[in-house]
Amino acid sequence: MKKVKLKINEKVIEAVEGKLLLEVAKENGVRIPHLCYEPRLKPYGSCRLCLVEIKGERKLQPACATPVKNGMEVITDSITLYEIRRTIIDLLLSTHPEDCLTCEACGRCTLQDLAYEYGLRKTSYQGEKPHTPLEDHNPLIFREREKCVLCGRCVRICSEVQGVDAYTFAGRGFQTIIATAFDEPLSLKNCEFCGQCVSTCPTGALVSRLEMGKARSWESKGVMTTCPYCGCGCQIVLKVKDNQVVGVESDYETHNRGNLCAKGRFGWEFVNHPDRLKTPLIKKKGKFVKASWDEALALVAEKLKFTKEKFGSESIAFIASAKCTNEENYLLQKLARVVFGTNNIDHCARL
Amino acid sequence: MAGTKLKIKKVKVGLGTCGIAAGASQVYQELESLGKKEGFEVGKVGCLGLCYREPLINIEGSFGRVVLGDISPSELKGAWEDIKNGYFPEEKIIFDGQNYRDNFITRQKRIVLRNVGLIDPEDIEEYLACNGYKGLERVLTWEPEKVLTEVEKSGLRGRGGAGFPTGLKWKLTRAAPGDTKYIICNADEGDPGAFMDRSILEGDPHSVVEGMIIAGYAVGASEGYIYVRAEYPLAVKRIEKALKQAEKKGFLGENILGSKFSFKIKIKEGAGAFVCGEETALIASIEGKRGMPRLRPPFPANRGLWGKPTSINNVETFANIPWIILHGAEEFASIGTEDSKGTKVFALAGRVKKTGLVEVPMGTSLKEIIFDIGGGIKEDKKFKAVQIGGPSGGCLPDKLLETPVEYRALTETGAIMGSGGMIVLDETSCMVDLARYFLTFIQSESCGKCVPCRVGTKRMLEMLNRLTEGELSSEEIPKLEALAHVVRTASLCGLGQTAPNPVLTTLKYFFSEYDMHAKEKRCPAGVCTGLTTFVINEKVCTGCGICVKHCVVKAISGEKKKPHRIDVEKCVKCGLCLINCPFDAIYKV
Numbered sequence: 001m002k003k004v005k006l007k008i009n010e011k012v013i014e015a016v017e018g019k020l021l022l023e024v025a026k027e028n029g030v031r032i033p034h035l036c037y038e039p040r041l042k043p044y045g046s047c048r049l050c051l052v053e054i055k056g057e058r059k060l061q062p063a064c065a066t067p068v069k070n071g072m073e074v075i076t077d078s079i080t081l082y083e084i085r086r087t088i089i090d091l092l093l094s095t096h097p098e099d100c101l102t103c104e105a106c107g108r109c110t111l112q113d114l115a116y117e118y119g120l121r122k123t124s125y126q127g128e129k130p131h132t133p134l135e136d137h138n139p140l141i142f143r144e145r146e147k148c149v150l151c152g153r154c155v156r157i158c159s160e161v162q163g164v165d166a167y168t169f170a171g172r173g174f175q176t177i178i179a180t181a182f183d184e185p186l187s188l189k190n191c192e193f194c195g196q197c198v199s200t201c202p203t204g205a206l207v208s209r210l211e212m213g214k215a216r217s218w219e220s221k222g223v224m225t226t227c228p229y230c231g232c233g234c235q236i237v238l239k240v241k242d243n244q245v246v247g248v249e250s251d252y253e254t255h256n257r258g259n260l261c262a263k264g265r266f267g268w269e270f271v272n273h274p275d276r277l278k279t280p281l282i283k284k285k286g287k288f289v290k291a292s293w294d295e296a297l298a299l300v301a302e303k304l305k306f307t308k309e310k311f312g313s314e315s316i317a318f319i320a321s322a323k324c325t326n327e328e329n330y331l332l333q334k335l336a337r338v339v340f341g342t343n344n345i346d347h348c349a350r351l
Numbered sequence: 352m353a354g355t356k357l358k359i360k361k362v363k364v365g366l367g368t369c370g371i372a373a374g375a376s377q378v379y380q381e382l383e384s385l386g387k388k389e390g391f392e393v394g395k396v397g398c399l400g401l402c403y404r405e406p407l408i409n410i411e412g413s414f415g416r417v418v419l420g421d422i423s424p425s426e427l428k429g430a431w432e433d434i435k436n437g438y439f440p441e442e443k444i445i446f447d448g449q450n451y452r453d454n455f456i457t458r459q460k461r462i463v464l465r466n467v468g469l470i471d472p473e474d475i476e477e478y479l480a481c482n483g484y485k486g487l488e489r490v491l492t493w494e495p496e497k498v499l500t501e502v503e504k505s506g507l508r509g510r511g512g513a514g515f516p517t518g519l520k521w522k523l524t525r526a527a528p529g530d531t532k533y534i535i536c537n538a539d540e541g542d543p544g545a546f547m548d549r550s551i552l553e554g555d556p557h558s559v560v561e562g563m564i565i566a567g568y569a570v571g572a573s574e575g576y577i578y579v580r581a582e583y584p585l586a587v588k589r590i591e592k593a594l595k596q597a598e599k600k601g602f603l604g605e606n607i608l609g610s611k612f613s614f615k616i617k618i619k620e621g622a623g624a625f626v627c628g629e630e631t632a633l634i635a636s637i638e639g640k641r642g643m644p645r646l647r648p649p650f651p652a653n654r655g656l657w658g659k660p661t662s663i664n665n666v667e668t669f670a671n672i673p674w675i676i677l678h679g680a681e682e683f684a685s686i687g688t689e690d691s692k693g694t695k696v697f698a699l700a701g702r703v704k705k706t707g708l709v710e711v712p713m714g715t716s717l718k719e720i721i722f723d724i725g726g727g728i729k730e731d732k733k734f735k736a737v738q739i740g741g742p743s744g745g746c747l748p749d750k751l752l753e754t755p756v757e758y759r760a761l762t763e764t765g766a767i768m769g770s771g772g773m774i775v776l777d778e779t780s781c782m783v784d785l786a787r788y789f790l791t792f793i794q795s796e797s798c799g800k801c802v803p804c805r806v807g808t809k810r811m812l813e814m815l816n817r818l819t820e821g822e823l824s825s826e827e828i829p830k831l832e833a834l835a836h837v838v839r840t841a842s843l844c845g846l847g848q849t850a851p852n853p854v855l856t857t858l859k860y861f862f863s864e865y866d867m868h869a870k871e872k873r874c875p876a877g878v879c880t881g882l883t884t885f886v887i888n889e890k891v892c893t894g895c896g897i898c899v900k901h902c903v904v905k906a907i908s909g910e911k912k913k914p915h916r917i918d919v920e921k922c923v924k925c926g927l928c929l930i931n932c933p934f935d936a937i938y939k940v
Binding site: 043044045046047048051059060062065080083084087088091092094095124125126127128149150152168169171172173174175176 | 646798830833837842
């Protein structure tokens with residue numbers, strides 16, 4: 001990888017050629033505000049918050065879409081840029097409901113953070129606010145278009161990462177909204193309910209219904225774990241409050257790049273469910289009785305051994321699971337073939 | 352000619368959309384029945400550009416050609432006897448066989464409009480008779496590089512508004528890596544009051560087609576698209592015809608004129624979005640996506656339609672190309688100024704005596720266009736401003752009337768060349784209201800992608816609305832100006848970056864009007880209804896009661912034959928009383 005030298009705010013920085021200026025700046029501790037930039041998505045440049053001055057360029061350039069070049073001289077903070085950023089945030093606030101107090105995204109909302117940073121307690125503009133009523137009673141994704149900043153991250157992640165294209169922009173000018181085809185509920189569309197849109201939304205416009213009202217963002221702590229649903233082993237962060245799981249998210253800095261499927265993102269309610277099995281059960285006199293793992297495994301081993309001796313190896317079959325890792329599945333077939341001497345081994349994914 | 356019986360061969364009627372609107376279709380029908388009787392052919396031509404004299408007819412025969420204007424279908428039959436005998440009605444003659452009688456035309460220099468209004472746009476033979484496709488023939492004997500050099504030498508700059516050098520654009524497209532390349536003709540003319548491109552496409556479609564084929568040869572493209580707005584059905588029809596005829600003659604298709612060069616052209620009709628005139632949004636629209644601009648770079652010359660190198664030029668730019676090839680780059684470059692070569696077509700409209708299409712050498716002053724060619728202001732009122740460059744342009748006051756029309760000089764004033772809309776305003780126009788009008792247009796046409804344009808123009812518009820209703824304080828005007836500057840510097844595409852121009856230029860040149868609206872709550876031109884009051888002059892009012900009948904809100908009262916009064920509280924300022932008062936007793940304050 002070719003390295004280039006550039007100057008950001010008079011400081012000489014070395015970076016990989018072609019990397020986006022916003023990312024290079026971030027790695028070097030220079031914060032450039034942004035809303036529509038997302039590392040999982042292609043450069044878009046619509047929020048205009050990350051505009052910077054580049055020597056020799058006639059116009060201001062969005063750092064999120066500008067690859068670094070050798071000899072580049074960049075200014076990321078100036079009076080002009082400050083004025084532009086403050087105005088843009090002010091304009092966005094002027095379209096936004098002022099209900100941070102009870103908003104689900106409070107404390108993790110980029111717009112809220114930016115307004116705080118730029119000292120905008122409320123908008124200085126008066127005027128119409130978008131009124132975009134919506135009927136979408138699906139059980140997983142809560143959509144509130146009044147809070148939308150139209151960064152297009154949901155539209156793009158649905159298209160670029162998921163290849164689903166359930167969302168689109170509709171309307172023009174101030175009337176522009178994020179819609180599905182014919183503005184019908186997500187459940188009537190091709191939506192897979194992966195919730196990737198929820199994961200990328202910078203405000204409270206898209207929220208997981210399962211998490212609503214369970215915890216303020218600062219109340220829960222994150223517990224990193226591995227998603228139990230399949231062998232991909234996506235890294236998830238359980239949001240835990242008072243020892244109860246109240247939600248799931250995932251970091252960009254994981255092998256799954258923060259991407260999750262419907263099960264990983266929304267399928268966590270079983271964790272605290274009263275019906276959940278927590279120990280093995282052994283049926284004694286027609287009733288299931290709690291047992292220890294040692295007890296259960298010993299019983300299974302004993303029964304398998306008995307079956308093999310009495311009816312022969314071919315009387316036993318093993319079915320492996322997609323929930324297990326490759327290594328675990330390998331070991332299971334090894335157990336079948338070497339220990340029990342049978343080739344009767346199959347996998348649920350093949351059924 | 353007078354007194355001798357004329358041998359009339361063909362009569363052509365100006366059947367552009369404008370002519371049709373003025374009643375040219377009836378003239379055409381009338382002539383058809385006359386032609387059958389008298390034995391002459393009847394044909395069509397596009398718009399000659401003299402909107403104020405429509406409908407127009409061209410009479411051709413052994414005597415040459417005569418153009419008459421202001422033809423009414425009812426008068427035609429009676430006048431024909433005289434015409435046949437060589438007596439042309441003096442006041443209707445525009446071209447007498449030797450000279451144009453109207454300095455609206457004589458003061459122009461017609462390169463782009465060389466054939467418009469003279470030839471039948473639906474007949475390729477007429478175009479061929481005017482050296483049509485000769486440029487293409489010549490080019491095919493050249494190396495493509497020579498074409499690029501020639502166009503570059505001519506100094507031609509993009510006529511769509513931004514003025515990017517055409518030769519350089521083609522060179523960059525040719526140099527871009529890739530085998531598949533495209534040519535796009537941007538015919539999505541959407542500026543209110545602009546109709547240059549429509550008239551060219553309706554009047555001389557082959558000149559554009561020929562220009563595109565030459566461009567295809569020069570940059571190494573084998574396919575072209577004409578992106579034309581669906582609101583121009585006649586233009587679409589005429590391009591379709593032109594393409595078919597050109598293909599039949601071997602100017603389009605495989606192995607053009609026996610060479611190894613193949614080129615085809617498709618038409619894509621726009622669905623009515625102003626922003627699709629922006630090149631990246633236009634490309635997205637052809638690709639079947641929502642018409643939204645994207646970031647540049649990469650520029651279309653490198654990554655355009657379907658991700659391939661694409662040269663996208665305006666209608667007028669293409670129409671210049673065959674002329675440049677035939678007459679040489681030097682001759683083209685000798686016209687105009689150091690900064691801008693050649694001519695520019697303007698759509699002259701508004702409060703000017705003669706409205707229509709005007710093609711003048713670059714460098715001609717605004718004053719010459721408005722007063723010498725356009726004949727000055729209607730009803731000899733006072734000139735106030737000229738709005739140039741459409742909704743992205745600016746309003747210039749009388750002290751800037753000497754400004755030459757060229758890219759640099761116009762940009763320096765805060766306006767832009769734009770595509771060529773030129774709207775003249777007189778003392779009865781309110782500049783705040785005008786800025787508000789253009790912003791309303793821009794706001795509803797913004798694609799909604801970037802924040803400054805989507806929300807910024809909306810808040811600007813709301814401030815202007817409040818200003819015209821007397822609800823904006825003068826302290827808020829600097830805020831409007833500051834917001835306009837942010838929208839200009841921070842917007843993503845050309846639409847947003849130029850959207851504040853009408854506001855910024857009116858603030859710069861007509862600040863006193865803003866001030867009066869804000870401080871005195873008064874609209875000096877009496878346009879902003881929120882700030883005007885309708886009053887009856889008691890000395891003039893006869894108490895006839897006509898105004899009472901017209902008032903929809905029953906705001907006028909008074910005894911019969913005695914002066915009436917308007918109840919300001921009830922009045923909705925519709926103006927019906929003022930229009931209908933036979934004694935001019937009602938006026939606005």
